[in-house]
Amino acid sequence: MDFLASTHLHITTWVIAVILFLVAIAMANPKVVHMILRLDYLLIIATGLALFIKGMDYGQGMLYGLKFLAGILVIGMMEMALVKKQKGKPYTTFVILVFVFFFIALFLGFKLPMGINFLA
Template sequence: MTHLHITSWALGLILLIIAFVMYKKGSKAGKILHMILRLDYLLILYSGGDLIAEYMSIGFPEFPLLGELIVKLIAGLWVIVAMEMILVKTSKSKPATSYWVQLIIAAAIAIILGFFRLPISM
């Protein structure tokens, strides 16, 4: 399930960039890619939820990284919200700089915790 999760969020970031460029050009393809990205959010949430279930099966008393798991969960949701807000603001021709900063910070937190701290990784 780890590979599905990594593939789905990598696809999400690619779709974000392409939809952002299409919105900037004023193309209708941006709206279509935005809807596809929303479907990808569901795949990200499903695979992330399955990974959390794997972590939870380890058990609370034996699992000393529960706090980091919760922080990663919140950071992952924060990434999805930031991605969505970037495209919504861009589609309305409003500045989205603050959401880009939030996306970078939240993605860095989620990637560091996912790859380097939590035990179920690639």
């Protein structure tokens, strides 16, 4: 469990997810990239859950819960944007929501005690 609760592993998985998402949005037929991205979602959720459980030791469960919720919303909006794109429907609203929720999760992640404190 300690390996999964690594902040560096979690950051690596979501950086890969953002890159894959941008590649999938730019491609005409992103089926393979989309499937790889779905596998990465599972890794993000597994490492995020492990960090959430580890974060309960810091006594800030509500903030870690809000960050977990923001992360799940990022994944949901990514998936919705890609599915809408594949169906040929407008998807720009979901792309905007991806980045809104992403920056909320990023802010909370850097603000909380287990994160890198850029905001001090």
